Amino acid sequence: MFPSDVRDKFSLSKLLAVLLCSAGVAMISWSDLTVFHQHSHVPWGTAFALLGSLCYAIYLVMLKRKARSETALSFPMFFGFVGLFNALLLWPGFFVVHYTKVESFRLPNNTDWGFLTLNGIVGTTLSELLWLWGCFLATSLLATLSLSLTIPLTMAADFLIDKVQYDWRFYCGSVPVFLSFVIVAFLSNSDDPDYDPALAFLTRCRQMLSAAEPTVGVSGRGGVRRSAVARQPVSVAKQQQRQRRQQHQQQHRKLTRNNQIAPAAVNPTDGSVQSA
Numbered sequence: 001m002f003p004s005d006v007r008d009k010f011s012l013s014k015l016l017a018v019l020l021c022s023a024g025v026a027m028i029s030w031s032d033l034t035v036f037h038q039h040s041h042v043p044w045g046t047a048f049a050l051l052g053s054l055c056y057a058i059y060l061v062m063l064k065r066k067a068r069s070e071t072a073l074s075f076p077m078f079f080g081f082v083g084l085f086n087a088l089l090l091w092p093g094f095f096v097v098h099y100t101k102v103e104s105f106r107l108p109n110n111t112d113w114g115f116l117t118l119n120g121i122v123g124t125t126l127s128e129l130l131w132l133w134g135c136f137l138a139t140s141l142l143a144t145l146s147l148s149l150t151i152p153l154t155m156a157a158d159f160l161i162d163k164v165q166y167d168w169r170f171y172c173g174s175v176p177v178f179l180s181f182v183i184v185a186f187l188s189n190s191d192d193p194d195y196d197p198a199l200a201f202l203t204r205c206r207q208m209l210s211a212a213e214p215t216v217g218v219s220g221r222g223g224v225r226r227s228a229v230a231r232q233p234v235s236v237a238k239q240q241q242r243q244r245r246q247q248h249q250q251q252h253r254k255l256t257r258n259n260q261i262a263p264a265a266v267n268p269t270d271g272s273v274q275s276a
Helices: 012-032 042-067 075-090 092-099 110-137 139-148 150-161 169-187 197-212 236-255
Strands: 265-266 273-275
Touching: 012 139, 012 150, 012 169, 012 197, 042 139, 075 110, 075 273, 110 139, 139 150, 150 169
Parallel strands: none
Antiparallel strands: 265 273
């Protein structure tokens, strides 16, 4: 909607890559989704996750709209205000979910404080800083698709470390996720910003289908049907008429040289030989 540079332009190939990534993420999530086997309705957590994804997309698009490059944004001030707003606006939610019995709240112990601090430094601040920096260095679409790689990578870590077993849908869904990231990375770093292989392929197919269509005759005067040769461009018709005239002239010179016919004139209109 708001491309920050020429690499962020919309194209059919990028749209297909996003749809391919979405299909892969859906297949991976389907392989690990066990809550639907216990509930017949969509849980609130899934609805809130989708709402959060929508808000995150709006945040990213508007951020790239206001700040065109990394020099137009102060990262320490930006993340400082993000933390300030979270501290001022989100902490009342603890009391709401606690007194409504949705989720009980308790103060963390020393071990929990250590993990929370480590997660806040590495998992939130550092990762968000590197991701936002990469977003400005590359494109917003490429940075967003890179976030989807956390799903198959996390499940791969579970498979290698915790020996968690997944079915075939996990492996089949990981392929389009990685493939879509590679496609968008290739398109974003292409020398031609207007390069759209999917659109070029569809245009080529349409041209091939148009060339394969049979030629339909057109009726002229007296009901005589004119072929495609009669509808050729004027330059081609003139060239053919000139060749026929030259052939008639060569034939006339040959006959005159052999004294087989009387001197004759060549009709300049159609090149035919006329006796004197």
